[in-house]
Amino acid sequence: MTREVSVELQNVDKIYDTAKVVDGINLTIDKGEVFVLIGPSGCGKTTTLKLINQLIPHTSGTILVNGEDVTKLDAVGLRRSIGYVIQYIGLLPHLTIEENITFVLQLLKRPKKEQHERALELVETVGLPVEYLKRFPRELSGGQQQRVGVARALAGDPQILLMDEPFGAVDPLTREQLQNELLSLQEAIQKTIVFVTHDMQEAFKIGNRVGIMREGKLVALGSPMEIINSSDEFVRNFIGHGALFDALNSIPVKQVLSKDIPTAREGETLTDKTAKNGWENIFLLNDQGVCLGYVPVENLDSTRTISSRNMVPLPRGCSPDLSIKRAVEEMLYNGRAWIPVASEDNVFQGVVTFQSCANLQT
Numbered sequence: 579m580t581r582e583v584s585v586e587l588q589n590v591d592k593i594y595d596t597a598k599v600v601d602g603i604n605l606t607i608d609k610g611e612v613f614v615l616i617g618p619s620g621c622g623k624t625t626t627l628k629l630i631n632q633l634i635p636h637t638s639g640t641i642l643v644n645g646e647d648v649t650k651l652d653a654v655g656l657r658r659s660i661g662y663v664i665q666y667i668g669l670l671p672h673l674t675i676e677e678n679i680t681f682v683l684q685l686l687k688r689p690k691k692e693q694h695e696r697a698l699e700l701v702e703t704v705g706l707p708v709e710y711l712k713r714f715p716r717e718l719s720g721g722q723q724q725r726v727g728v729a730r731a732l733a734g735d736p737q738i739l740l741m742d743e744p745f746g747a748v749d750p751l752t753r754e755q756l757q758n759e760l761l762s763l764q765e766a767i768q769k770t771i772v773f774v775t776h777d778m779q780e781a782f783k784i785g786n787r788v789g790i791m792r793e794g795k796l797v798a799l800g801s802p803m804e805i806i807n808s809s810d811e812f813v814r815n816f817i818g819h820g821a822l823f824d825a826l827n828s829i830p831v832k833q834v835l836s837k838d839i840p841t842a843r844e845g846e847t848l849t850d851k852t853a854k855n856g857w858e859n860i861f862l863l864n865d866q867g868v869c870l871g872y873v874p875v876e877n878l879d880s881t882r883t884i885s886s887r888n889m890v891p892l893p894r895g896c897s898p899d900l901s902i903k904r905a906v907e908e909m910l911y912n913g914r915a916w917i918p919v920a921s922e923d924n925v926f927q928g929v930v931t932f933q934s935c936a937n938l939q940t
Contacts, residue, residue, distance in 0.1 A: 582609035583645070584738055584770035585630055590639035592625055592794075599625050600636070601794035609737070612764060612771045614785030616778065618816070621791040623774045627740050630772060631660045643738065658682055661731030661739040661769070665746045668727070669715040675701070675726055676711035682734045700729040703766075705759060721752035728760070732767070741773045745780070757783055761899075778817055783828030790816060802829060803938060823903060826935075831905045831919060832898035834935050835928040841869075848875065848882040860884055861918075861926065869918060869926035895920050898927055902938070905930050 585607040592600035600622045607613045615623040628634040629641060632653050641648045648656060669678045677684075679700055680693040688696075701711055704725040715723055724744060731739055745753045757780060764771065775781050781788045782802040790798040790805065790813055798805055798813045802825040808814060817824075841861045842848075848860065859872040862884060871889040878888060895918035896905055908917055909932065916931040 583607070584609045584611070584643070585772065586640075586642040587626075587629070588640040588642070590626075590629060590641060591637045592622070592629060592634065593637045599794050600629065603639070603794075603796050605789065605796060605799070607770060607772060609770055610768045612773060612784055612786050614773045614775060614781040614788045615791060616775055616781045616788060617791035619776070622794040623791050624742055626791070627742055627772055627774050630738075631657045631662065631740060633657065633662075658685065658734060659736055659738075661734070661736040663724075663727050663731045663739065663741045663744045665743040669723055669730075671715050673714075674711065675706075675713050675715070675718070678715065678726055679711075679729045679733055681730060686734065696733055697729075700732055701726075703732070703763065704729045719752075720748045721756060724748060724752075724756060725759075728763075732769075736769070738770045738772070741771060743774055743776065746776070753780075758899075760784065778821060779824040779828060782821075782825045792816075826903040826906070827901045829902050829938070830899045831896060831902055831930045832927070834902060834930060834938050835898070835919060836916075836931055836934045837928040839929060841926070842873075842884045844884070844886055846884050848878055848884060859890075861929075862886060862889055863926055867925040869920065892918055896930070897922070902930075902935055906932070906935060 583606055585605075587603045587605040590600060590603045591598060603626060615626060617623050625634060629636045630643065630648075632648050635649075643651070643656065643660070670681070673681070676694070676697045679697045680688075683693045683696060697711055698708060701708055706722060706725055706729075710718065710722070715726070718726065727744065745756045748756065761784070773784055775784070782805075785802070787799065787801055788805050789796050792812055798808050798810060800808075805813065805817060806821050806825055839861060840857050840859070841863050843863060843865070858876070859874050861872050862870045864870055869892055870886060871892045873884050873888045874890065878884070893912065893914060894908075896908065898919055898921060905917060909915065909930075916929045918929050919927040921927055
């Protein structure tokens with residue numbers, strides 16, 4: 579598969595007077611990736627974000643957006659083509675929610691009908707009732723306003739979305755809900771997202787990859803597990819002793835599924851192919867792919883026919899998006915070595931085991 583790059587920084591510096599706030603950053607962000615920048619206050623992460631859409635011009639180096647040098651592009655056009663979400667949202671209080679969402683489309687002089695249809699589409703996309711379009715920002719909660727901010731950033735259908743601590747100003751419960759909604763939304767829209775945060779758990783939960791900055795430099799880069807395994811003393815001190823649990827609390831079980839397990843339909847006969855990988859149970863599926871239960875191999879009669887008569891009810895399962903940490907807790911609490919995983923429409927996805935969690939690849 580050909581790798582598509584959305585954003586590339588090549589030896590990028592930003593200098594204010596004599597202070598180098600971004601120092602020799604080299605970074606490639608793939609199309610459709612959620613990339614998170616994190617680091618101590620003043621490390622240069624927000625400045626780096628703003629260099630991408632040239633809200634702040636860089637001093638030296640090269641920044642490419644979709645393969646084009648940003649210094650050769652119209653700055654206003656560049657900013658309008660990239661979605662931008664900030665912590666305090668920045669909704670215009672005198673405009674309705676619909677007018678806020680379509681603000682960029684108004685600047686682009688799109689037809690009124692197109693603006694309205696886009697507002698209808700986006701307000702539902704971010705999980706708000708359509709009737710909220712006629713309300714004003716003051717009539718919405720902080721979490722609801724943040725959803726409007728995301729909708730506004732998506733109005734022009736940008737391929738790149740910059741998010742600067744977007745959930746930092748809401749309460750912890752709302753923050754978790756917004757994180758989950760962003761992940762669900764990303765599965766549908768597949769944008770390239772560059773996300774700045776100061777929260778390590780949020781970084782591990784949101785990011786496909788995480789970059790840690792210190793004094794303007796990018797000192798660590800990789801998946802959450804690669805960051806955890808870093809031998810750099812600053813990185814280890816920065817992420818803290820609980821980082822592994824933060825990572826396991828942010829990595830979904832779909833990344834550690836045991837899919838190569840024996841499954842069968844009612845009336846099938848046990849064969850070498852059916853009983854594989856040392857499993858002592860055969861998982862019985864119906865024609866819709868729903869797991870009805872499991873049949874222990876030792877319960878089969880002499881014909882070796884797999885039947886619901888010998889079936890054991892399936893224990894409580896989990897969704898593919900449940901965190902590994904929660905899944906392990908579930909197994910420990912219920913004294914089980916595995917739990918089944920099913921999609922929202924109850925289609926069997928596989929099982930999670932202690933061994934599959936222990937084999938998590940970096």
